[in-house]
């Protein structure tokens with residue numbers, strides 16, 4: 001018994017000192033760990049003569065409970081002390097002046113994508129998306145641009161493998177193919193997103209944004225295309241009248257193809273859309289080529305339609321008076337603060353986005 005008492009006194013003394021949690025855990029393991037002092041007594045019980053064993057075991061249990069209780073109490077004490085000291089140090093000083101709230105701004109490109117989507121959704125277009133990493137087939141071949149077609153050179157393509165099977169999409173047109181393969185006609189979709197070409201100067205960046213449009217149904221003609229674009233341009237630039245001209249052009253995936261210019265004039269160095277006798281090219285379009293429809297197993301005798309591709313960054317620059325495209329992608333916080341949009345400020349032509 002005297003051995004147990006010695007240990008009990010020694011450890012009760014230790015536990016009465018100023019300890020932290022690590023110290024207490026250390027003591028715990030010295031007593032009750034695998035070869036802890038109390039554990040060893042229990043292990044050796046069997047070697048005692050039977051007449052001593054019962055009393056010794058009862059004394060040992062008593063000491064064990066006492067030490068265990070003391071340890072638990074100590075842990076509780078330390079925890080309470082820590083909470084109190086935290087409360088003491090983390091007091092809130094309600095008399096301090098409040099900090100300025102810095103609200104993030106919406107990037108002009110995101111803003112314009114939302115505006116475009118809301119305008120087209122008003123006349124029944126839904127929004128589709130496609131991947132930035134595209135395969136050669138959807139980006140070119142299915143769009144009637146075979147391997148050796150000269151139009152492939154127009155796109156300075158970022159290929160991702162030696163076989164030139166994977167690439168960063170050079171336009172949003174592959175979303176036409178993906179959409180038509182996924183469902184049955186009619187289709188009336190737009191597809192905004194990032195596009196990539198190896199190009200960089202004041203008006204070209206290696207990554208830029210386009211929005212694709214596709215409308216396939218029975219009896220769709222170029223008049224529908226014209227009406228749709230006329231409505232869009234007027235809504236986007238918030239003007240009642242627009243001068244628009246279709247110039248014959250060539251795209252492998254449309255026949256006939258056109259590029260669309262809008263009239264503008266310069267007033268005090270600022271571009272005013274819809275007036276004047278200067279022309280600005282803003283998009284490419286045309287009637288979807290029968291070969292494209294054939295490639296997605298649509299009967300071109302029954303269904304036809306139009307498609308268009310608009311440069312989003314260009315529209316954003318025009319509408320919001322931004323003259324260097326590269327600034328869009330430089331992530332300069334001061335620039336964004338100046339040209340960005342307040343998320344709580346709803347633009348006048350925003351009519352809610354239905355996706």
Ligand code: DAH
Nearest residue numbers: 171254284285286307308309
């Ligand atoms: N994909 C073309 C480009 O990037 C733009 C374009 C032209 C898209 C005519 C169309 C279209 O859908 O019909 O230059």
